[in-house]
Amino acid sequence: MSTxxxxxxxxxxxxxxFVYGVFAVAxxxxxxxxxxxxxxxxxVAYSLSLFSGLVYIAATWALGSDRRRLAMATIxxxxxxxxxxxxxxxxxxxxxxxxxSDYGNGYGFVPLVLPFVGxxxxxxxxxxxxxxxxxx
Amino acid sequence: xxxxxxVLGAAAxxxxxxxxxxxxLDRLPGDPVFGALVVLExxxxxxxxxxxxxxxxxxxxxxxxxxxxxxxxALLVLPxxxxxxxxxxxxxxxxxxxxxxxxLPFLSLRLHDLWSVR
Numbered sequence: 623m624s625t626x627x628x629x630x631x632x633x634x635x636x637x638x639x640f641v642y643g644v645f646a647v648a649x650x651x652x653x654x655x656x657x658x659x660x661x662x663x664x665x666v667a668y669s670l671s672l673f674s675g676l677v678y679i680a681a682t683w684a685l686g687s688d689r690r691r692l693a694m695a696t697i698x699x700x701x702x703x704x705x706x707x708x709x710x711x712x713x714x715x716x717x718x719x720x721x722x723s724d725y726g727n728g729y730g731f732v733p734l735v736l737p738f739v740g741x742x743x744x745x746x747x748x749x750x751x752x753x754x755x756x757x758x
Numbered sequence: 759x760x761x762x763x764x765v766l767g768a769a770a771x772x773x774x775x776x777x778x779x780x781x782x783l784d785r786l787p788g789d790p791v792f793g794a795l796v797v798l799e800x801x802x803x804x805x806x807x808x809x810x811x812x813x814x815x816x817x818x819x820x821x822x823x824x825x826x827x828x829x830x831x832a833l834l835v836l837p838x839x840x841x842x843x844x845x846x847x848x849x850x851x852x853x854x855x856x857x858x859x860x861x862l863p864f865l866s867l868r869l870h871d872l873w874s875v876r
Contacts, residue, residue, distance in 0.1 A: 636846040637853045640839060644861060647831065655823045730864075 628750055629688040630743070638743055641736065642682040648729075649721040650675030671720035674703055678721075681740065694744055701737035708734065759870050762808060766801040767863040773798060777856040781849050795855070798862065799836050806833055809869065817876050825872050832865040 631639050653672035661668060677700050684693035708725035719728060726733030759767075773794045780787055809829045813822055839858025843851040 632846065633848070633850050636842070636850040637857060640842055640854045640857055643838075643842075644835070644857070651827050651831065652824075655821070655827060659821060659823055 628747055630685045630690060630693055630747060631688060635685060635743060635747075638740060639682060639686045641732070642678055642685060642740075645721065645729075645733065645736070646675060646678035646682045649678050652721065667720055667723075670707060670722070674700075674707075674721050677703060685740070690744060690747070693740070697737050697740040697744070700733075701741070704733050704737065759866070760805075760808060762801065762804050763866040763870065766798070766805060767866055769794075769801060770798055770859050770862045774856055774859045777852055777859065781852050781856065784849055786847060787852055787855065791855075795836055795840065795859075798859065799833075802832050802836065802862065805829070805866065805869070812873065817873075820876050821872055825869065828865050828869050828872065832862060832869075835861050835865070 629635065649671065653668055653675050656664075656668040656671055677696055681693060681696040681700060684690075684696055704722045704726060707720060707722035711719070711723040721729060721733050725731060773791070776791065776794070777787065780791070806829050809825065813820070813825055813829075835858050839854055843854035843858075845851070846854070
């Protein structure tokens with residue numbers, strides 16, 4: 623079996639892209655349902671929810687197509703988003719929640735861990751590329 | 759939780775454990791695992807049929823759009839995960855299957871939560 627050239631979507635990246643894809647669908651679908659059924663309850667929170675979905679879509683696409691700069695940018699936005707929304711949100715606002723609320727508590731805190739894993743993966747690939755031999 | 763969802767959840771956890779063992783031993787899944795995935799997908803289909811019957815039946819405050827979304831989402835997770843994992847015949851490909859299988863019980867839990875406000 624030949625080893626493909628290292629990219630953001632091979633090896634461990636295969637798993638990462640899938641997890642990002644799951645969150646892209648989960649966050650976007652959640653926001654669309656929220657906005658479609660009762661947008662008036664919390665328009666800001668629901669818009670934020672939609673924004674998080676779009677960030678996950680962009681990150682999934684960037685990681686899936688080996689666009690590393692875009693991947694880095696979207697993951698940094700994602701990290702900022704989960705930290706800011708996590709800090710400002712109240713755990714009681716279940717009806718007004720987004721994926722990032724309460725640091726992603728409703729999703730097993732995966733939204734908090736995911737950007738760090740994404741950054742680690744990008745840095746690791748960057749280092750592997752700079753080494754002339756590359757990963758075995 | 760319906761009986762189907764409890765059985766489905768337990769089966770998903772067993773298959774997940776199986777995949778973890780394969781990943782640790784660095785072995786690729788074979789036909790027995792693929793068979794187990796098909797069985798899981800059949801369980802998801804049963805969940806879908808029961809869910810559809812419920813949604814179009816008598817209920818008061820259930821968020822129908824969200825409920826349908828989770829039903830359909832659950833149906834798609836395994837096939838998409840399977841296709842995506844097939845492109846990487848390594849531990850990582852197996853880990854994709856693991857993620858897909860682990861997501862299933864969480865979707866069932868959400869369905870249960872959505873339904874229990876009725």
